Amino acid sequence: MKNRLRVLRAERNWSQADLAQRLEVSRQSVNAIETGKFDPSLPLAFKLARLFETTIEDLFIDEG
Amino acid sequence: MLCKATNPAQRRFFARFTVAMLAYVLFLLPVVWGFVHFRPTGVLAYVLAVLPALPIVAMLVVIGLYLAEEKDEFVRNLQIQALLGGIGGILAVVSVWGLLEDFAHAPRLDLFMAYPLFWVFVGISTAVVRMRYR
Secondary structure: OOEOHHHHHHHOOOOHHHHHHHHOOOHHHHHHHHOOOOOOOHHHHHHHHHHOOOOHHHHEOOOO | OOOOOOOHHHHHHHHHHHHHHHHHHHHHHHHHHHHHHHOOOHHHHHHHHHOOHHHHHHHHHHHHHHHHHOOOHHHHHHHHHHHHHHHHHHHHHHHHHHHHHHHHOOOOOOHHHHHHHHHHHHHHHHHHHHHHOO
């Protein structure tokens, strides 16, 4: 699923490793989500939204 | 499957797996020695023969515990895919080989080879899965 993670992360000057540490996941997980190869679960999506102070709808682009 | 531990669940997995492997060796060596020198029969033979299999069963439990404890859902997803590849691979091999043995008189494949072969397929599957997410 396409998303705005890379943009939001860049705005905060966070590396993938920084974001991974904040999410308590591996850097590979952040990379997989960011590149749209892996869709996070709802709890992780909410965690991401809270971290970026936004909504899930704003983070992920629904192409359905 | 895993190559190195990067979180507490993986460290616990490696520790438990190492203990189970050591138990396997510790059980297997005296059992082989016992069968070679004393040729036990009956119930004793059954009990001794099963002993080295218990750590193998424990290894499977250790894998299950790891999957239950791994908090990184992406990593857990990779491991599950790799394990499914291993299960699928070994099921395919024993199914095909079983029929080859029955109908084409292929050489007998010992059942205990299923476990090491399972890990061979897990290894292949891990490489394929990792390439997909690279």
